[in-house]
Amino acid sequence: MASEEREAIDLVAADVVPAAGESASRPEPPTVRLGLPGFDEVAVVDHRAGSPEVVVTSAPGVAAALTVEACRGEGPSTEAVGAGELVVCRDLEHERRWPAFSGAVLGSRVALRRWVAVPLGVPGEAAIGSVVLASVAPGIVTPSELSVLGALADRWSLALTARLAAGREARAVVAxxxxxxxxxxxxxxxxxxxxxxxxxxxxxxxxxxxxxxxxxxxxxxxxxxxxxxxx
CATH class of the missing domain: 1.10.10.10 (Winged helix-like DNA-binding domain superfamily/Winged helix DNA-binding domain)
Structure with missing residues (x-):
């Protein structure tokens, strides 16, 4: 099941950042061209091990912040996966939900203040990862951005469902x-x-x-x- 879930996450990663051309199994996540408008950086994150692991990222800033999240045990990706819901942070400087994460990121050279995390999972089951988007400028997430994110979340959910269902069907036949x-x-x-x-x-x-x-x-x-x- 673990390999099927990782393949499903990689499928989403290819959809988010289609320019990815390196193996996602390397210690350093491959850096790729941002494939979504409206945000400066994006990352696909695997949470199956219990803490965030960056699978693919568009830039080192968001990857560094997610490393901080893994160390602190709190942040947008962790909350999105835990709640199974979209998480929006308008300005990290005024964020009160993750004080350890906010303080560490703002105290570093990572100049990312607006954050959105979309959980990745199959309906009715716990999320296994997330897509995290961040931008330098703080501000609201506009209705048009939410509309695009909602459509993408539905597409990623369908992709995950199809991939995991195919793996489960194959295992059932073998069994x-x-x-x-x-x-x-x-x-x-x-x-x-x-x-x-x-x-x-x-x-x-x-x-x-x-x-x-x-x-x-x-x-x-x-x-x-x-x-x-x-x-």
């Missing part, structure tokens, strides 16, 4: 096939060895432990052996 092949192997052992179902399952489990393989893999190996013996 169903695993149950089917184990059941078939148990049936073969019952018929060939005169065992009860619990005894056959225990024998198959013993083969799995001896070979250090999954139960389904042991079942496949058993069926392959029996198929060869009947030829």
């Amino acid at each position: 169903t096939d695993s149950v089917r092949v184990v059941g078939l192997a148990v049936g073969v052992l019952m018929a060939s060895e005169g065992l009860s179902e619990p005894e056959a399952l225990e024998l198959l489990r013993g083969r799995s432990e001896e070979s250090g393989s999954r139960l389904a893999d042991a079942a496949v190996a058993l069926l392959s052996e029996r198929r060869m013996s009947f030829r």
Whole structure:
């Protein structure tokens, strides 16, 4: 599930900053061209580890601020993910929700005062990340900006839902096939060895432990052996 969620976040990152051409797995997040109007900097943030990790960013300022957020345990991205709602900060200089974050950022060389964080997640489930936008000039988020952000949030949510649903469907198919092949192997052992179902399952489990393989893999190996013996 973790790899699927990361792939889903990367999908959003590619939509937010389509100029990204470096691997998001590098220690330093790739710096890319800003793909959204109305803001000076943007970042896609992964929260699955419990604290913000920048996946991709348009400039070092927002990345530095999010590193501060990870250290302080508070800030716009953390609040957006925790609440599952859009977070708007008109002016960090007058922000009272995150005093440690605000003080550290304003005391540094990061000149970003207006912040917006959009949670990334599937409807009905906890958010797994966010898109954070920031600008140097303080001020309100205009209705037109909110409209664009709302449309983008819907698009990102659909992208995440589609990607995660595809991964879950694939896992369900694998799980169903695993149950089917184990059941078939148990049936073969019952018929060939005169065992009860619990005894056959225990024998198959013993083969799995001896070979250090999954139960389904042991079942496949058993069926392959029996198929060869009947030829």
